[in-house]
Amino acid sequence: MSSEAVNEAANEVENAPGQPRVELNRLGYLLKHAQQRLTEMTAAALEPYGVNGRELGVLVVLDQMGATSQQDVARRLGIDRTTMVALIDALEAKSVVVRRPSAEDRRRNVVEFTESGHGLFRQALQASDEAERRFVSPLEDAAAELLREQLRAVIEERD
């Protein structure tokens, strides 16, 4: 009976002849595939700029905060500081950012844009925004904004 209920809910969308795909309604499935799809679209959009989505995330934070330490960027993005090392390595190898020792605290590296790096960032950000727009294009504008709000709500539930 529980299996029938699940089956019924999943089959709410009538099966078209050429599309035997029955959508799963589980949040794990939905979130995983949504993220996967956005990652693919973003990767394609960013490919001409030589950066990937994770690196762009770093650049967005850098643009917001201004020059700052690796640790601060990592905290803001909710990733580990050891993960940040390779990320900055890659961006520095592409001359998008530079590390420089902090004068006030010599344990820190200050990470900041190069001149050309900031130009590239602006272009890449536009491309990524366009990919996001295409990603949510099945939704009305209001629904797309609501999706963001809902995701923020479930994430920000921090205790």
Next chain:
Amino acid sequence: MSSEAVNEAANEVENAPGQPRVELNRLGYLLKHAQQRLTEMTAAALEPYGVNGRELGVLVVLDQMGATSQQDVARRLGIDRTTMVALIDALEAKSVVVRRPSAEDRRRNVVEFTESGHGLFRQALQASDEAERRFVSPLEDAAAELLREQLRAVIEERD
């Protein structure tokens, strides 16, 4: 604190406190962290049952479709058939499912629940559903349902 000092010096577009920070509004960030958080909550809820979220996904499909081949399950979940091998291996090692050669097509393995396996599945599914409910608890019921619909919409945009 030092990050604020740097921020103040290098970038004075600091917003009012409490305003959503821009990078928190990027879909890549939102989806990644939403998925991460749900994965954690689901893992904790499923821990007593000895299965994880990916394995439960397999079981849900098995419950929906009845006994089927590994390939069919993989297709339904949108994962590779080579990935399915280890997944079924693990479930079989726990005696939740069994493989048996198909009579009609001897290339195939038919995967089906064991008796105790189906009981465990029902319990684990309840625990996972409860975790999902807690995950979306910051949202109204209607908003939570809308979230599912919106995610389905952006996923189903297949070309």
Next chain:
DNA sequence: GGGTGATTGTCAGTGCTACTGACGATCAGC
């Protein structure tokens, strides 16, 4: 001053997930 504990960046190692490419066995159509 000097000692103590915390912080920062780095690196090696590990775990998890999912893929590609290959293989033998088997099937379907001609």
Next chain:
DNA sequence: GCTGATCGTCAGTAGCACTGACAATCACCC
């Protein structure tokens, strides 16, 4: 009976993110 496709399997690989350790540095306290 051939040929091409499908299924399950395995080895190898790649991306991502973590833990644990380390040296350098800082902040605090006596």
